[in-house]
Amino acid sequence: MKTNKVLGLVLFLVLVPFALWFSRGRFVQGENSFRAQSSFVLCDSSVTTSTDGKMLLPQCRGATGTYQDLAIIVSDGLKPLLRGGSRAETILRSYLQSKSCLNASARSVTNAFASAEYRMGDASTESVHLFVTAESKELAIDVNRCILSNYVKSVESANLSAEGKALAKLKWDIQKRREAHEDVSDLLRQLEHARVVVKKHHKKVIVTSSPHIIDKGLR
16 A cells, blocks of 8 residues: 555656646647847948949958957857846846837746847858847847847947047047147147047948848747
8 A cells, every 4th residue: 555655656746747848838839939030240341332332241351350250259249138148137127118018028028038049150151140039020020129239339339448448548648748738739640540540440230131030930
C-alpha cells in the first residue's frame, strides 16, 4: 500500500508539470505574432547620389576597419538598448509612458522589447538587420522604430562626445589666450579646420529599410 502511494505521488509530480506545459503551449500557439524588420548601414563617410538620383552607400569598411571591427562597433551601440542592456529598462519605461494610446498591454510591450534582436548581414553589404516580434503588427513596427531611433540618437551623441574631446585642447588654448588679451585668430582657424576634419569621421546611420512586417505566424 505504501509503495502504491509513493508511485502515485511520483506520477502526480511528473504528469502535472507536463499538463501545465501542454496547456500553455496550446494557449500560446493560439496567439498571432508579427515579426518586424528594419535594416541600416553604419558608415563614416558622406552619402552621395548617382546621376539618376539613387543613393550610393559609402564604402563603410575602409573607414571603420574590417568587417569584424564593424560588428564590434555595432554591437557596442546596439546591445545596451536590447534585453539586459544598460539602457533597455529606461527605454522601455519611456515607451510605456508615451505610448499608452497604442492599446497594447504593458506585458505585450515588455515582451516585444524583450524579443528585439539584430543580425549582421553578409560582408558584401555590411547591413545590420533589427528584428522585433509582437502580438500586433503595429506594436512590432513601432517598437522596432523606437529601438532604431534610439540607436541613431546614441550614434549622434557619441559623435558629439568624440568631437568635444578632439577639440578640447584647442578650445582651452583659445580661452587662455583671450584671458591674456592675446590674438586668437590663428587658433580659431585651426579650430575650424579641426572641426571639419573631425566631422568627416563622424559615424552615420543610413536606414536602408524602414520597419516593416516580414512574417506573420503562430507562436
